[in-house]
Each structure stands twice: as structure tokens, then as C-alpha cells.
Amino acid sequence: MLVSATEMLKKAKAGHYAVGQFNINNLEWTKAILQTAQELNSPVILGVSEGAGKYMCGYKTVVGMVNGMMEELNITVPVALHLDHGSYDHCYKCLEAGFSSIMFDGSHYPIDENVAKTTELVKAAHDKGVSIEAEVGSIGGEEDGVVGMGECADPKECKAIADLGVDFLAAGIGNIHGKYPANWQGLSFETLDAIQQLTGDLPLVLHGGTGIPADMIKKAISLGVAKINVNTECQLSFAAATRKYIEEGKDNQGKGYDPRKLLAPGFEAIKATVKEKMELFGSVGKA
């Protein structure tokens, strides 16, 4: 059964580790992440962007697939199904479809409007026992066509949004989505520290986990980050493994064209990436 992300992230913050949010795109992705979490006895958050939700034929399809898979695979670790960077309308769609967690990305609204919409969605989510993440300060890079510059959030604005009752908060601290450019300045730990001092026990979220050096990840966790989003890295490892299989001509050997064979190396590559991240984040054995 899906659970909200609130308890697992409170535990993570108190225990000084982070839970990974791994975005899903299809059955192979979902199975790879769920199986790895179960094998490592780790809590996990399955992230679904609006684009991926549409690709998978809508949120109800996603909920049906995840619930069915958890039952058939005997997944007993805590799993949250989370809308990633949700718009106002899609937050309601996911609440209706049976997601156990949502993110309202109101970072592009003026702060007053972000506050009003977040307040309303906090109530709607909590009425259903669903957790809710909010974002302050846009996170750089591109996600589903939304481009941000990687700015640092204003700690006072973070405090204002935290006080609305959100369960965890994403704050821009120089992190960006996708691959990091060679001239990236690194994370602003000064900003992160200032945010944590104002928001106290509230778990903080680090988006754009792909390519942030391990030492920076560990420092971010020590400063209150309890959820780290990983998306691009699984895509890169899946693509590299699939490319290798085809370039080696394995799809032309025997029944190597069978999709269950063709997609197997990519599936194993996602598992390896998820394992590596769970070990780095410290969530192994914390289910």
C-alpha cells in the first residue's frame, strides 16, 4: 500500500540520511526502482512529472500500475507515489487519482499567489492523508519545458511557505535539473544553512541530484536535506546500456530483438544507479 512521504522524511531528517525520489517513465523503470528498494530495505519515493504522467496514459494508469506491482512483487518497504513539479490543476488530478504525495510548484507565481494556492492545496492534500512539497526559488535547468536559472531561495520566503503546513520544502540552492555545466558554481551551503535555521525540523528537498559530487550530497544531508531527486542519471545509465546492447549487435543474435531481452541491460543499469544513490544517501536498511 502506498504511504505519504511525511513519516519517511521526518525519520530521514532525524536520522541524518535522505530518501531518494526516482522518477519513473514506464513499467521497467518502476519495477527496477521498486525491486532495488525492496532488496536494500530502503524507503523510496516514485516521482512522476506531468510529462511522464501523460506519457504513461494518465495518473490513473500510473496508480494502477504501481499498486498492482507492489502487490505482485510483494513490496513491503515504504513507497510514496509523488507528483513532481505539479501545477495547480494537476495536483488536484493526482489527489483524485490516488497519489500519496504531491509537489506544488508555485515558484513561478508572485509570492502572494504562491502562498494562497499552497495554502489551499495543503488542506486538500492533508484531507486525504497525502503529503505535499512546495518550492521556493526556481531550480535551474529545464524540466518539462520550465526553465529556471538556478537561483538561491530567500530563506524568509522559505520560512513563510514552510509555515503554511507543507510537509517538506524544495529550495533553490544553486542546484539545477539535468546535467551540470562545467562552469557550475556548486551548491550554496550558506543558503541551505540559513534556510534550515529558519525552518527547523522541516525536511528539505534537493532537486537535480544528477552529477552533484558525493561530498556535496553528504554535506547537504548534514544541513537538513532529507529528500533528493534523481531523474536524469537513471535516463543516462538506461540509454548507455541500451546503446551498448544494440551497438554490439545483440538485438540481431537469436531472439535478441525480444523487448524483454532488449530492455534488460537498461533495466539492470537503472537498478545499479538506484543502488548507488541509496547507498550514498544513507537510506539502505532504513525501511
Ligand SMILES: [Zn+2]
Ligand atoms: Zn525538480
